[in-house]
Amino acid sequence: MNRRGEGGYALTEVLVAGAIAAAVIVAAMGGLGLSTRGGNRADLARQDAFEARNIAARLRAGMRVSQISDAYPDWQIDLSPYDRPVDPETGAVLTQARLIRRHALGVHYQLDFVYLEAGSHLQESGGQP
Secondary structure (H helix, E strand, O other): OOOOOOOOOOHHHHHHHHHHHHHHHHHHHHHHHHHHHHHHHHHHHHHHHHHHHHHHHHHHOOOOHHHHHHHOOOEEEEEEEOOOOOOOOOOOEEEEEEEEEEOOOOOEEEEEEEEEEOOOOOOOEOOEO
């Protein structure tokens, strides 16, 4: 004979507890998924920033855009004149560069900067070209 008041749980209590546990697990897994996606996007942005700085350094060092484009085919490199008065002594000019990388995820990275582009004139000082 079963008497009320004996230890144990009713079937409805067990089902409710199971449903609550399942809801908590589903919510936790959803949060983990969002966290992972956010981490992946952060890694992608970090890699893009590293590559953009590398491209910028190569432009400042005087590499041709065609060489850089071959090394970084995912990047769009746009150069335009910036404050174009040419230095009469050296022929140096300021050039604006825009680096753009688009991703399949719809996220893109863009870096704009201005750098000094060496001129075609040779600077003569002290008898050295």
